[in-house]
Amino acid sequence: MAVLADARPAGGWLAPVDLSPYAAGNTGIPFVTTWDSGSEGPHLAILALTHGNEVCGAHALDHLFKAGLRPRQGRLTLAFANIAAHATYDPRRPVASRYLDEDFNRVWSPASLDGDITTRELQRARALRPLLDNVDHLLDLHSMQTPSPPLALAGTTPKGVALCRRLGAPAHVIVDAGHADGVRLRDYAGFGDPASGKSAVLVECGQHEDPASRAVAIDASYRFLRAFDAVDAATAAPWLRDTTPQRVVTVTDAVTVCTTNFRFTRDYLGMEVVPQAGTPIAIDGDVAIHTPYDHCVLVMPSRRQRPGQTAVRFGRFTD
Ligand SMILES: [Zn+2]
Incomplete structure (x- = not known):
């Protein structure tokens, strides 16, 4: 197959979000905001833009910010990950902003994070690492090249599949070790360690720039927050899409x-x-x-x- 130009999704065009209101954050790390409910509970994190061209996650975080959502227990972090790559976003060639020097979603081994090499992605990963070390449960929002049905990537541990089951969607749960060329964030440290109580899920929300991917990302965010009782059912309900029984592949x-x-x-x-x-x-x-x-x-x-x-x-x- 010839290399395709960025195919426009059939359903229209999902434009990027203005992220300037979120640049300062409140954690000392740019584009990272944490709210503490003041009561006991896990530290949850929802990440967008791990790949700089995958804008559906940014829409989901923008939605949560504008809704004024706060966790009713524990802490909640909303983070825009590869901001430097996303800053190069060009609607004529969005995929060029996937990363700058290397794939941000392949740098999460201790050898890379603690190594001597410095790339712009590793700089950002090292800046986020102390915060992520503090996170108990992670939702990482992505999108795909093709109009595939949405997918939940569970990693290889039973706890990863269990988290996908608790979300209840997407319908396809993928058990997958990841990539030979580097460790994904969803598999970093405790997230991928079967002995750790931490967990993570990566949701592929649909095709890049497909407006439907925004709704899937918002749905996944509320399901994740509900799974840990960080929001009440009435807050989440308007944003939840219909489900079909999940299958594990x-x-x-x-x-x-x-x-x-x-x-x-x-x-x-x-x-x-x-x-x-x-x-x-x-x-x-x-x-x-x-x-x-x-x-x-x-x-x-x-x-x-x-x-x-x-x-x-x-x-x-x-x-
Ligand atoms: Zn991605």
Whole structure:
């Protein structure tokens, strides 16, 4: 498949949010605001713009700020993550603002955070790290290249799946170890440690710039706040979308691009179920890529296939 320009979603265009009201924050870290209810309870955090072009999360935080929402117990942090990348956002080429020097969602190993290398993403990660070390439960809001159904990325721990179940949406829960090229924020430290009481979920809210992704991000935010009783049911209710029963898909393989001539055999959007094992779904150079088992789910096909990057993941239903 040729490299596509940023495809405009069919439902219109989700413009970025004016973040200037949130720049100062109240934590000493730019674009980070924490409210303390004054009563016992967990420290929750909702992050937007971990990828600078994924604006749905910024809309969700903007909504929570404008609604005047405050936690009724514990603490709540709202944080805009890769602000420097987002500041380069150009509506003609939004994906160029995904990151500046490296992917902010691949730097969360101690080796990277404590290492000698400095990138703009690592600088921001190091600035946020003390706050995140203090967070008990994290919701990280993202969006996708294709109009795939929304996904909750649970990581590999049972507690990750349990958190997705407590949210009750999105309908697809993905059990996935992440990426070979670096640790995601949702897997950082206690969030990914099965022995820790902390937990995290990454929600992929839909296609970048699709207005529907804003509603999914707001829905996910209220579900997350409800899961820890940080808001009452009446506050959340108007913003919750209808649900369908959740299915758990466990990723078994990631297809890594090997050549500069990779193409899918069809224009896959994501979450297609391929009935037959051995079905060719892509050609990489002159090598055909086949599904490894019956009822194989295609998770998050990429529209930009560069050597070394993940083109698609294979998953199977495990619930
Ligand atoms: Zn993302």
